[in-house]
Amino acid sequence: MKTTAFAPMLSIGTNVTDISFYEKAFSAVEVRRFSNDDGTIHVSELMIGDAMFHLHEDAYNGRYYSPHKHNGTTVTIGLFVEDVQAVFDQAIAAGAELISPVKDYEYEMRQGELRDPFGHLWQIQKDLRK
């Protein structure tokens, strides 16, 4: 059992209700959701396989914000999966923007990169050293 695991929390901005992209793209399953009084998302907890991640509205007095705010990201979401091409294709079909198609790199990683509708960069990957 892994005792240490990363679980990134992605800012999705404010007034969001539709996060179905993540379900369609990555077969993510929402575990629980905390909504604001107006029904918009405060935080959503999801699983992709056995890996947890969160979506969260903007917070920290403007110091935690959606990639759309400043047209870019401070973190790329690396996601290790068994079948990189299959996950990548599913995400593109769900509406992700293709940044780099899947290929095997000389540093022994199979990687494909995409941008999701909220502006987050995802690197779908497999470690070829294993």
Place this chain on the structure above:
Amino acid sequence: MKTTAFAPMLSIGTNVTDISFYEKAFSAVEVRRFSNDDGTIHVSELMIGDAMFHLHEDAYNGRYYSPHKHNGTTVTIGLFVEDVQAVFDQAIAAGAELISPVKDYEYEMRQGELRDPFGHLWQIQKDLRK
């Protein structure tokens, strides 16, 4: 064995050579490093326990940048560990900025939040539902 795992890649800006904070704070072990010709870091691959993450210089024509650039982050780095308080204390001692001390929340997570010297937010946590 987990078949799916997140491995965030944190932008550290440009002209960085010293990433010893992560070793001191989280007992991270650098697996490999790709440097630029001038010796600054292009990408560093590290492990915290059995969880991989990367540090990467700014890229994508300005669309992937250090938190210092726009005074904030688009992703919080959630990190599940066994002993939240011990990891949190070690990180603070290594120079992290305390954002929220460790406590147990009503949503059944033990969490402490800090900001690292590169501006990234980390949420050190344990899932109390397990």
